[in-house]
Amino acid sequence: MRDVAARAGVTKQTVSNVLNNPVVVAPGTVARVNAAIAELGYVRNLTARGLATGQSMIVGFIVPTVSNPFYSEIVEEVEACLESRGYNLLLCTTRGDAARAARHLRTLVGRSIDGLLVAGDSDLDSHLPLLDNASFPYVLCAWETEAPANIPVVTIDYEWAGYLAGAHLRDLGHRDVAVIAHLPAHGTRVEGFRKAMAEAGVLVPDAAVYSAVGGVAAGQVLHQALADHPGLTAVMTSHDVLALGILEETRALGLPVPAELSVVSIDDVMADRHAHPPLTSVALPKRAMARRAVEMVLDSGSGRRRATTALLVPELVVRASTSLIGAVKPLPAS
Amino acid sequence: MRDVAARAGVTKQTVSNVLNNPVVVAPGTVARVNAAIAELGYVRNLTARGLATGQSMIVGFIVPTVSNPFYSEIVEEVEACLESRGYNLLLCTTRGDAARAARHLRTLVGRSIDGLLVAGDSDLDSHLPLLDNASFPYVLCAWETEAPANIPVVTIDYEWAGYLAGAHLRDLGHRDVAVIAHLPAHGTRVEGFRKAMAEAGVLVPDAAVYSAVGGVAAGQVLHQALADHPGLTAVMTSHDVLALGILEETRALGLPVPAELSVVSIDDVMADRHAHPPLTSVALPKRAMARRAVEMVLDSGSGRRRATTALLVPELVVRASTSLIGAVKPLPAS
DNA sequence: GTGAAAGCGCTAACAA
DNA sequence: TTGTTAGCGCTTTCAC
Numbered sequence: 001m002r003d004v005a006a007r008a009g010v011t012k013q014t015v016s017n018v019l020n021n022p023v024v025v026a027p028g029t030v031a032r033v034n035a036a037i038a039e040l041g042y043v044r045n046l047t048a049r050g051l052a053t054g055q056s057m058i059v060g061f062i063v064p065t066v067s068n069p070f071y072s073e074i075v076e077e078v079e080a081c082l083e084s085r086g087y088n089l090l091l092c093t094t095r096g097d098a099a100r101a102a103r104h105l106r107t108l109v110g111r112s113i114d115g116l117l118v119a120g121d122s123d124l125d126s127h128l129p130l131l132d133n134a135s136f137p138y139v140l141c142a143w144e145t146e147a148p149a150n151i152p153v154v155t156i157d158y159e160w161a162g163y164l165a166g167a168h169l170r171d172l173g174h175r176d177v178a179v180i181a182h183l184p185a186h187g188t189r190v191e192g193f194r195k196a197m198a199e200a201g202v203l204v205p206d207a208a209v210y211s212a213v214g215g216v217a218a219g220q221v222l223h224q225a226l227a228d229h230p231g232l233t234a235v236m237t238s239h240d241v242l243a244l245g246i247l248e249e250t251r252a253l254g255l256p257v258p259a260e261l262s263v264v265s266i267d268d269v270m271a272d273r274h275a276h277p278p279l280t281s282v283a284l285p286k287r288a289m290a291r292r293a294v295e296m297v298l299d300s301g302s303g304r305r306r307a308t309t310a311l312l313v314p315e316l317v318v319r320a321s322t323s324l325i326g327a328v329k330p331l332p333a334s
Numbered sequence: 335m336r337d338v339a340a341r342a343g344v345t346k347q348t349v350s351n352v353l354n355n356p357v358v359v360a361p362g363t364v365a366r367v368n369a370a371i372a373e374l375g376y377v378r379n380l381t382a383r384g385l386a387t388g389q390s391m392i393v394g395f396i397v398p399t400v401s402n403p404f405y406s407e408i409v410e411e412v413e414a415c416l417e418s419r420g421y422n423l424l425l426c427t428t429r430g431d432a433a434r435a436a437r438h439l440r441t442l443v444g445r446s447i448d449g450l451l452v453a454g455d456s457d458l459d460s461h462l463p464l465l466d467n468a469s470f471p472y473v474l475c476a477w478e479t480e481a482p483a484n485i486p487v488v489t490i491d492y493e494w495a496g497y498l499a500g501a502h503l504r505d506l507g508h509r510d511v512a513v514i515a516h517l518p519a520h521g522t523r524v525e526g527f528r529k530a531m532a533e534a535g536v537l538v539p540d541a542a543v544y545s546a547v548g549g550v551a552a553g554q555v556l557h558q559a560l561a562d563h564p565g566l567t568a569v570m571t572s573h574d575v576l577a578l579g580i581l582e583e584t585r586a587l588g589l590p591v592p593a594e595l596s597v598v599s600i601d602d603v604m605a606d607r608h609a610h611p612p613l614t615s616v617a618l619p620k621r622a623m624a625r626r627a628v629e630m631v632l633d634s635g636s637g638r639r640r641a642t643t644a645l646l647v648p649e650l651v652v653r654a655s656t657s658l659i660g661a662v663k664p665l666p667a668s
Numbered sequence: 669g670t671g672a673a674a675g676c677g678c679t680a681a682c683a684a
Numbered sequence: 685t686t687g688t689t690a691g692c693g694c695t696t697t698c699a700c
Contacts, residue, residue: 041466041467043440043443043444043467044444045444045446046441046444046445046446047381047384047385047390047445047446048385050381051381051382051385056381058424065410066400066406066409066410067403067406067407067410067604069401072400072401072406073401075400075425076399076400076401076427076429079425079426079427080427080429083426083434083437083438088424088426088441088445089424089425089426090392090422090423090424090425091409091413091423091424091425092413092417092422092423093410093413093414095410095414100417103417104417106377107380107422109377110377110378110379110380111380111381111422112379112380112381132375133375133377215608216608245608248608248610251585251610252610270401274549274550274579274582276582276585276586
């Protein structure tokens with residue numbers, strides 16, 4: 001910067017002024033400075049700028065993993081929003097490792113990042129106090145369990161998502177249903193589901209709620225559920241990874257969906273559209289949540305700084321994996 | 335830091351010394367300083383440290399997307415390696431947008447990051463000169479097209495991957511084959527495939543090489559290929575997303591795999607294992623590549639700084655989607 | 669083993 | 685409109 005200043009016959013400060021907007025600089029000077037910048041191939045050092053301003057133009061994001069379509073979509077949207085506002089993304093994954101999550105948190109506090117988004121409750125709950133020393137705003141994101149008070153959180157109404165799935169099955173006439181869920185993480189979704197079924201007077205017993213991690217496991221669990229509940233007409237899964245696994249399994253079993261078993265899920269991942277049959281799922285507004293979260297951290301300086309909660313509402317997307325109970329069975333696909 | 339120093343009755347410098355290894359500090363002093371740090375909840379400012387040392391402990395990574403299993407796996411491994419060495423990851427996605435890629439590159443040059451990994455050749459080829467001004471080492475990664483000379487690159491022998499797929503089909507006796515590929519990006523893989531087939535004297539004509547982006551499109555293209563080549567006994571796809579789409583389609587078509595059509599692919603994504611049938615695929619050593627790339631950028635300071643090229647070799651993983659030509663057809667799954 | 673001084677490259681506030 | 689002075693929080697060099 002000093003070199004640029006010298007070459008343009010001005011001081012560092014003037015160079016700084018043409019680089020930043022606020023101060024008006026004489027057109028001639030601007031031209032000379034820009035010429036010098038171009039000739040020297042100068043790029044301003046953002047670290048130094050960050051130290052001087054206290055703004056790093058970096059936002060951190062702690063996420064459990066990126067190899068899950070739910071999170072990878074959120075990460076992409078967050079990155080896109082940040083980029084459009086001139087920020088960069090510092091990505092940290094926890095991978096189900098609480099110690100690692102804590103390490104990340106500690107490092108981030110030391111970095112003067114301009115904000116932090118935290119998704120993936122399970123690994124972090126207990127370590128959140130580390131952020132007390134943080135000099136930047138942070139918001140919790142995609143938080144499914146009870147969020148600590150006084151911390152802004154933008155999340156989805158997961159219970160409502162479960163309710164919508166349940167109401168759908170209920171309205172289709174299903175009464176003998178099972179749930180396959182990623183527990184305990186998705187407990188809220190199951191509660192919502194139960195509430196919807198309860199409105200038709202049907203109680204979903206614990207014996208009809210199975211736990212599974214991953215699509216393959218879900219497939220196995222389906223066998224169990226089918227054996228336990230011979231009258232079963234429908235299944236809800238707590239997220240699409242499980243549902244996709246179940247769809248695979250029904251195909252192997254020769255069990256026609258939705259004719260003999262309706263399957264409804266939660267998340268609405270892109271692959272759902274192309275599943276066989278296309279999966280009925282409650283769409284979680286991931287991208288909207290991502291955008292909201294970014295706005296929230298970045299704008300938390302201006303205006304009120306109080307903890308706010310944004311609760312986005314999911315919507316049912318009906319495709320072909322659910323049908324009225326007792327509907328005529330179509331012939332198996334030729 | 336000044337406060338810590340005051341509380342411990344020493345100077346900033348001494349605090350700095352206990353924080354960093356090199357200088358030996360009296361045990362008593364160390365204890366007092368650490369106590370002060372703990373009491374004050376002090377965390378050292380990495381921006382300031384970065385400005386002073388020229389080391390930010392941040393490595394950048396430019397990738398096309400994270401919602402593709404190939405890249406998300408690489409991103410995860412890169413992040414893990416960096417974390418274990420005390421670095422953080424600055425993630426940039428290009429999303430097939432060259433302008434955006436260029437913007438990212440420009441910003442990164444201004445950040446004093448300690449290194450940069452660049453994957454996703456197609457969007458960036460032409461903008462690479464922007465890195466000439468960079469003050470940090472960078473390495474190209476997962477580069478499939480011709481890499482610019484004099485830049486270190488760690489990638490995979492994609493042609494060999496194609497060759498392995500071809501050799502597998504060839505050794506199984508297949509002669510009438512088609513290729514469905516993400517072109518032009520995966521052209522190298524197709525070339526390798528052709529070489530393997532050529533060794534059995536079979537020429538794969540351009541008319542048997544189809545282009546498709548995405549699994550659904552691949553499914554459509556399969557119809558076309560089947561119509562064009564009635565004698566078709568095997569298909570190679572250039573990556574697993576396409577193969578998975580094709581497997582779905584064969585199921586809808588009632589075309590048994592591998593009895594009537596063998597399918598071999600390239601990549602070996604986790605989902606392959608659980609596909610129906612499990613997909614035979616040439617495994618690209620993504621995680622090894624990620625590790626190598628991280629080592630390469632971070633260690634490029636020490637020792638020789640010359641451009642090096644690491645070419646990792648893929649390996650065929652035989653599962654159940656390929657079989658000897660003319661093998662007995664199993665009955666369709668009950 | 670510890671302290672004092674200088675400086676990393678930039679911006680903030682004010683003075684000219 | 686431009687220049688001057690300070691200082692962001694840390695490390696480095698060297699003297700004590």
